[in-house]
Amino acid sequence: MFFTQQLCALDFSGSGREDNCSQDEARFYESGYESELTNNSPQVVLSDEVQQFRNTLETDTLTLSSSVLDYQYENGRRYHAFRQGTYMHPNDENNQLDIFHHVYMLLLNGELYRAPIGPAPERILDIGTGTGIWAIDMAEQFPNAQIIGTVYADLSPIQPSWIPPNVQFELDDAESEWTFEHDHFDFIHVRCLLGAISDWPRLFAQAYKALKPGGWIEVVEFHFPSTSDDGSLNESTAWWKCERLLLKAYAVSNRSLMIARSIRKWLVDVGFEQTSDVQVKTPVGGSWCTDPREKEVGRWNAVNVMEGLEGFTMAPLHRVLEWSPIEVQALLGQVRTELLEQKVHGYFVTHFVIGQKPTGPTTATRTREL
Numbered sequence: 001m002f003f004t005q006q007l008c009a010l011d012f013s014g015s016g017r018e019d020n021c022s023q024d025e026a027r028f029y030e031s032g033y034e035s036e037l038t039n040n041s042p043q044v045v046l047s048d049e050v051q052q053f054r055n056t057l058e059t060d061t062l063t064l065s066s067s068v069l070d071y072q073y074e075n076g077r078r079y080h081a082f083r084q085g086t087y088m089h090p091n092d093e094n095n096q097l098d099i100f101h102h103v104y105m106l107l108l109n110g111e112l113y114r115a116p117i118g119p120a121p122e123r124i125l126d127i128g129t130g131t132g133i134w135a136i137d138m139a140e141q142f143p144n145a146q147i148i149g150t151v152y153a154d155l156s157p158i159q160p161s162w163i164p165p166n167v168q169f170e171l172d173d174a175e176s177e178w179t180f181e182h183d184h185f186d187f188i189h190v191r192c193l194l195g196a197i198s199d200w201p202r203l204f205a206q207a208y209k210a211l212k213p214g215g216w217i218e219v220v221e222f223h224f225p226s227t228s229d230d231g232s233l234n235e236s237t238a239w240w241k242c243e244r245l246l247l248k249a250y251a252v253s254n255r256s257l258m259i260a261r262s263i264r265k266w267l268v269d270v271g272f273e274q275t276s277d278v279q280v281k282t283p284v285g286g287s288w289c290t291d292p293r294e295k296e297v298g299r300w301n302a303v304n305v306m307e308g309l310e311g312f313t314m315a316p317l318h319r320v321l322e323w324s325p326i327e328v329q330a331l332l333g334q335v336r337t338e339l340l341e342q343k344v345h346g347y348f349v350t351h352f353v354i355g356q357k358p359t360g361p362t363t364a365t366r367t368r369e370l
């Protein structure tokens, strides 16, 4: 109870906004996640920067358990604390992320990646690993490879406790200066960081340095906003309105959602070769699809979107556009109704973009030096 009261009294945002958690919410998270962290945490490496942040928290708050303070609770959702507010997705969406992983695998016909990385990669990096499901699957597929998955300093990672011995999770900010050795990784994977990154070319320049010559990068992102072939996704729908609001909120926050179509060019600009961009239709809802594969993707993706809708929308509309939580929920209710009715035949286009770091001297122009 002491922790709960302290937690709700604190203003974590640094912007003067009060944290909105109720005592019940805080108690729920505190009991569930604290024991998860202390008893069963996977192997976690803290960067110096994160360790400093933890030390500051412990110094500043003395009697409070840092695992309680690590989170920001807002409108019933749990957000990261480190560099608070920069990433607007909650970090409590394990189910949704794992469903999305399944959608991606359906799009790749059951594969985990499309880059031609060969049969024996030694070191693989998954930036923004989320639940770690991709990294874990890769570790099982390549038991002799070392896999590192990074997350944005959530301080209580959402990765499972039981992981293959060749996976390690690191808590760090991919937008900070990378501390990985140069020419180190065989493969770097970036998936679904839409809305998380403010400077994509810089991210790719850092990845370029960290890859071995001949190493591959794969970037998987969907183009935002979604579209429809029959015009059913139009201005009259709540879905359309919601996406325009998200575009605005993320643009104001310097994290554009319209990045997928630029990825290949950014990779070329920093020096990657053999680039290609495979684009796959990713319906939201299956009943209206005629192609059986799209129908299956659409069904799973509808569940993904239903699960993720509030998490993707609440903070940008509330924090940035200053909608009240009730107003956001009312809009989301309309979107959910449209998703259930399936009269709007919307889909995203998912881009699977790959590129290779040249094996020898390159003539490509590096646009940016770090």
Ligand SMILES: C[S@@+](CC[C@H](N)C(=O)[O-])C[C@H]1O[C@@H](n2cnc3c(N)ncnc32)[C@H](O)[C@@H]1O
Residues within 6 Å of the ligand: 087, 089, 097, 100, 101, 127, 128, 129, 130, 131, 132, 133, 134, 150, 151, 152, 153, 154, 172, 173, 174, 175, 190, 191, 192, 193, 196, 197
């Ligand atoms: C939507 S999830 C995607 C998870 C995973 N890539 C997947 O496809 O299943 C985004 C993840 O990126 C992480 N993230 C966001 N900003 C980040 C940053 N600046 N550096 C590292 N990770 C970040 C979040 O912590 C979260 O785990």
